[in-house]
Amino acid sequence: RRPGELPYQGERFRARTVRVKAPGKVNVSLAVGPLRPDGYHSVASVYLAVSLYEEVAATSTEAPGITVSISPASTLDLDGVDIPLDERNLAYKAAAVMAEMSEKPTGVHLEITKRVPVAGGMGGGSADAAATLLACDALWNSGLSREELAHVAAELGADVPFSLLGGTAVGLGVGDKLSPALAKAQVDWVLVFADYGLSTPDVFRTLDGLRDSEGAEVPEPVEVDPTILQALRNGDPETLSRVLVNDLQRASIALAPQLRDTIGLGEAQGALAGMVSGSGPTVALLARDPGAASVLAEDLTHRGHNAIAVHGPVPGARIISDTLL
Ligand code: ATP
Numbered sequence: 119r120r121p122g123e124l125p126y127q128g129e130r131f132r133a134r135t136v137r138v139k140a141p142g143k144v145n146v147s148l149a150v151g152p153l154r155p156d157g158y159h160s161v162a163s164v165y166l167a168v169s170l171y172e173e174v175a176a177t178s179t180e181a182p183g184i185t186v187s188i189s190p191a192s193t194l195d196l197d198g199v200d201i202p203l204d205e206r207n208l209a210y211k212a213a214a215v216m217a218e219m220s221e222k223p224t225g226v227h228l229e230i231t232k233r234v235p236v237a238g239g240m241g242g243g244s245a246d247a248a249a250t251l252l253a254c255d256a257l258w259n260s261g262l263s264r265e266e267l268a269h270v271a272a273e274l275g276a277d278v279p280f281s282l283l284g285g286t287a288v289g290l291g292v293g294d295k296l297s298p299a300l301a302k303a304q305v306d307w308v309l310v311f312a313d314y315g316l317s318t319p320d321v322f323r324t325l326d327g328l329r330d331s332e333g334a335e336v337p338e339p340v341e342v343d344p345t346i347l348q349a350l351r352n353g354d355p356e357t358l359s360r361v362l363v364n365d366l367q368r369a370s371i372a373l374a375p376q377l378r379d380t381i382g383l384g385e386a387q388g389a390l391a392g393m394v395s396g397s398g399p400t401v402a403l404l405a406r407d408p409g410a411a412s413v414l415a416e417d418l419t420h421r422g423h424n425a426i427a428v429h430g431p432v433p434g435a436r437i438i439s440d441t442l443l
Pocket residue numbers: 200201202206207208209230235236237238239240241242243244246247277315316318396397398
């Protein structure tokens with residue numbers, strides 16, 4: 119069967135599964151501007167895609183419509199975690215937009231393997247959306263260019279275009295104006311997961327509240343510190359450790375004070391620096407090299423934390439298999 123042909127052989131429907139993986143991210147730097155009249159915040163951020171991936175298997179179905187399930191192969195403990203499986207799910211939304219843009223969409227079932235913590239500040243839902251866009255694009259032969267896909271991605275959420283793109287990128291605007299950065303050297307991190315989530319809007323609101331009470335003028339962020347990009351280009355974690363910044367961190371710590379202890383413990387146990395990832399509560403600890411990262415992850419695990427070693431940059435969303443059933 120050639121791509122683009124209908125998934126029927128004679129009268130018999132043949133299901134096809136396209137499996138895509140898409141990375142989570144850490145914000146190596148994140149400057150947040152004042153609350154804008156439209157309710158958004160401008161940001162200036164350096165995104166780094168890390169080796170912790172979501173996977174979406176999109177299977178065409180003869181019955182129309184979109185269904186979503188979470189794979190038992192998910193490595194997260196999802197007990198008590200709220201992931202909507204209806205039209206509120208970001209993967210569902212991505213498939214719905216792709217169906218509208220494709221000439222002959224079939225029904226589709228999306229099975230998501232969750233590895234990126236939910237409401238963890240690593241863009242897990244956004245990675246699911248990016249993976250789904252790519253999977254449905256292949257499944258329905260939508261013929262969209264990579265640029266058009268990025269445009270659709272931006273409409274689904276500020277972090278979705280980056281999960282499609284991967285690597286290292288500077289994000290301006292609300293995070294959607296992305297420019298890839300040529301920084302390919304590997305940097306090693308230990309991620310410490312929390313057993314609770316933080317709502318991104320709550321964290322932004324808390325930051326606005328803290329700033330209001332201080333009465334300080336907050337500048338519009340317009341660029342990122344070039345030292346950060348240089349350190350990423352050179353694979354120089356020492357320099358990087360001195361310039362990591364996250365404006366949201368103090369708001370996340372105000373909501374979850376124990377984050378300060380986690381960062382302190384990581385630094386005491388050998389991390390070059392630690393920070394809250396995005397809106398948190400995942401903590402990203404910068405390590406000197408892969409060996410130091412695995413020793414630190416093991417140490418924190420022995421102390422009862424849920425910690426793993428990862429590295430970045432890694433590529434964005436890509437197809438890992440395409441099978442006719
Ligand atoms: P970001 O860093 O982009 O703000 P996050 O990683 O902190 O996002 P997500 O895990 O993407 O947060 O999801 C936040 C909320 O969105 C969840 O609490 C959940 O209710 C809802 N949600 C919608 N779709 C998904 C999905 N596919 N996976 C997980 N949560 C989803």
